[in-house]
Amino acid sequence: MAKPARKPVDPARRVIDRTLSLAAERGWRRVSLGDIAAAAKLPLGELYRLYPSRTAILAAFVRRIDEAVLAEGEAEGATPRERLFDLLMRRFEALRPYKAGVAAILKDCGGDPLALLCGGARLRRSMSWMLEAADLSSHGLLGQARAKGLAVVYLATLRSWLADDTADMSRTMAALDKHLRRAEGVAGLCRRLGRRGPRGTSEAASAA
Numbered sequence: 001m002a003k004p005a006r007k008p009v010d011p012a013r014r015v016i017d018r019t020l021s022l023a024a025e026r027g028w029r030r031v032s033l034g035d036i037a038a039a040a041k042l043p044l045g046e047l048y049r050l051y052p053s054r055t056a057i058l059a060a061f062v063r064r065i066d067e068a069v070l071a072e073g074e075a076e077g078a079t080p081r082e083r084l085f086d087l088l089m090r091r092f093e094a095l096r097p098y099k100a101g102v103a104a105i106l107k108d109c110g111g112d113p114l115a116l117l118c119g120g121a122r123l124r125r126s127m128s129w130m131l132e133a134a135d136l137s138s139h140g141l142l143g144q145a146r147a148k149g150l151a152v153v154y155l156a157t158l159r160s161w162l163a164d165d166t167a168d169m170s171r172t173m174a175a176l177d178k179h180l181r182r183a184e185g186v187a188g189l190c191r192r193l194g195r196r197g198p199r200g201t202s203e204a205a206s207a208a
Contacts, residue, residue, distance in 0.1 A: 012050050015040045016061050019054070020101030028108035058105070059122055061098075066126050068094040075134050081180050083134035085173075088154060091130075092161050092172055103162050127151045149186075153179040 009017075018039035022031045033054065037047040051057045069090045075083035095102060127150040128138035137143050153176070160175035 011040065011042060011046065012060065013064075015042070015047060015050060016057060016064060019057050020061065020098045020105075022101075023104040023108075024100035026104075028105040062122055062126060065091060065094045066129055070129060070133055077134075080134055080136055081184050084130065084136075084150065084153075085176060085180055087130045087133055088157065088176055089169070089173065091154070092157075092169060092176075095161075096169075099162070106162070123151050123154075124148065127154065149183050153183050 015036060019031065019036050022035055022039055026035075031054070033047060034044060036054075036057070037044045040047065042050075051060060069087060072090055075086045077083040077086050124144075124147045127147040128143070130150060131138040131143065131146055136146060138147055156179050157172060157176045161169070161172040164171040166172075
């Protein structure tokens with residue numbers, strides 16, 4: 001019986017995979033668009049149509065990770081912190097096959113995670129979606145503050161994940177739990193300081 005033909009890999013997906021592989025093999029600085037086109041077996045014009053720059057490829061990679069996390073459905077956990085923990089660990093699990101490439105890109109970006117993640121705007125969008133998946137609003141000033149705070153937690157944990165050689169990512173989990181608890185404590189303090197006391201003064205002012 002003849003074997004069914006393999007479904008061809010989507011060219012856009014193949015470009016991302018080859019880009020991360022090349023970064024792991026050569027270092028990000030040594031990977032050109034021509035190298036990527038050759039590795040993905042695409043004409044240079046076709047690569048340009050898909051992704052006009054290396055930054056566009058990284059942005060598409062981040063979007064793929066977002067989609068992988070959200071595809072798993074609702075976050076598990078009774079509290080916001082537990083749900084965010086679940087979602088961010090999903091991200092690190094989704095990133096795991098590309099760890100060598102991510103590490104190489106980050107190294108050649110001068111250790112700046114924002115360069116890897118295509119800038120603050122891209123990262124905040126990702127974190128906004130994580131908030132929504134955790135049943136937390138990402139809208140308005142409060143939502144923006146939440147997204148920025150979650151981005152700080154994620155970037156801090158990313159460094160631990162890169163150095164984590166445990167099979168179960170236990171070091172990453174411990175770091176993420178620590179950073180989320182710290183952020184939760186800061187958020188609680190800010191809420192308390194922001195409450196209004198008698199005659200419209202803040203609690204901090206009325207207690208002084």
